[in-house]
Amino acid sequence: MKVTGFSFVKNALIYDYPVVEAILSILPICDEFVVAVGKSDDATLELIKGIAPDKIRIIQTEWDESLREGGKVLAVETDKAFKAISEDSDWAFYIQGDEVVSEKYLDTIKSKMEEYKDVKEVDGLLFKYKHFYGSYDYVGASAKWYPEEIRVIKNDKSIYSYKDAQGFRKGENEKLKVVPIDAYIYHYGWVKDPKAMQKKQENFNKLWHDDDWVKENIISADEFDYGRDVSQLELFTEEHPQVMKERIDKKNWKFAHDISINKRSTKDKLKKILKKIGIDTSFRNYEWAKVPKSRIG
Numbered sequence: 197m198k199v200t201g202f203s204f205v206k207n208a209l210i211y212d213y214p215v216v217e218a219i220l221s222i223l224p225i226c227d228e229f230v231v232a233v234g235k236s237d238d239a240t241l242e243l244i245k246g247i248a249p250d251k252i253r254i255i256q257t258e259w260d261e262s263l264r265e266g267g268k269v270l271a272v273e274t275d276k277a278f279k280a281i282s283e284d285s286d287w288a289f290y291i292q293g294d295e296v297v298s299e300k301y302l303d304t305i306k307s308k309m310e311e312y313k314d315v316k317e318v319d320g321l322l323f324k325y326k327h328f329y330g331s332y333d334y335v336g337a338s339a340k341w342y343p344e345e346i347r348v349i350k351n352d353k354s355i356y357s358y359k360d361a362q363g364f365r366k367g368e369n370e371k372l373k374v375v376p377i378d379a380y381i382y383h384y385g386w387v388k389d390p391k392a393m394q395k396k397q398e399n400f401n402k403l404w405h406d407d408d409w410v411k412e413n414i415i416s417a418d419e420f421d422y423g424r425d426v427s428q429l430e431l432f433t434e435e436h437p438q439v440m441k442e443r444i445d446k447k448n449w450k451f452a453h454d455i456s457i458n459k460r461s462t463k464d465k466l467k468k469i470l471k472k473i474g475i476d477t478s479f480r481n482y483e484w485a486k487v488p489k490s491r492i493g
Contacts, residue, residue, distance in 0.1 A: 206234030212392035267360025301379035390419035
């Protein structure tokens with residue numbers, strides 16, 4: 197079984213992305229890794245070159261800044277990396293620059309890859325998510341955070357990145373057929389120095405909206421105010437991935453939230469009531485794979 201990791205990145209230093217940690221977190225179960233490095237205004241290319249030259253293959257790209265609708269450029273860059281994966285790879289493990297996998301899940305992930313490698317009914321593996329917010333001590337608990345997403349896919353070139361690179365589709369907008377995996381992706385996109393977060397808000401929203409929208413909706417400031425958009429958070433009481441330890445130890449800002457004052461929206465309350473009676477209104481960017489028992493193993 198051959199596994200190739202893949203990702204894309206641009207301006208990782210300016211926006212304080214833990215992309216090194218992201219790549220290192222899954223590298224032990226990858227035979228190779230493809231990174232699409234966009235032309236940057238910092239030393240991102242040198243940063244990626246310094247990780248693991250024996251395993252990492254870099255393709256240099258230039259982002260199409262005219263794609264200012266729905267974050268499409270992120271999907272385009274994802275596809276560039278995926279298309280560069282060697283034909284003899286069985287699986288492609290996608291990780292974004294602000295996502296990290298704990299070492300405790302690697303054996304489980306590899307085992308599932310082996311189990312379903314030759315099962316044609318399975319297109320990918322579905323991971324659960326923990327979304328950190330404000331600091332490394334809190335995770336989002338409201339319905340606005342997506343609970344799972346596909347991060348391991350078959351090396352099938354009919355598969356492509358969907359919308360703003362959150363998930364995947366294949367063929368004519370067909371949802372992938374997946375099996376769930378008992379493993380989490382730790383998403384750190386909302387945990388970084390407030391100055392870097394403010395820069396990200398001001399610039400990355402341009403990938404979704406025009407200048408007028410950004411000017412009207414994004415507050416101009418020196419630092420991002422994490423307390424401004426807090427709804428429901430929960431304390432994180434587990435261990436972070438080992439690759440994140442040094443970054444967490446260097447954290448130089450404070451954010452605290454009193455979870456006793458969490459605000460549950462009407463939408464969240466309604467969804468919880470419906471789920472209790474067996475009605476799940478969550479959007480699913482996938483379909484469950486129907487696998488005959490004889491096809492497993």
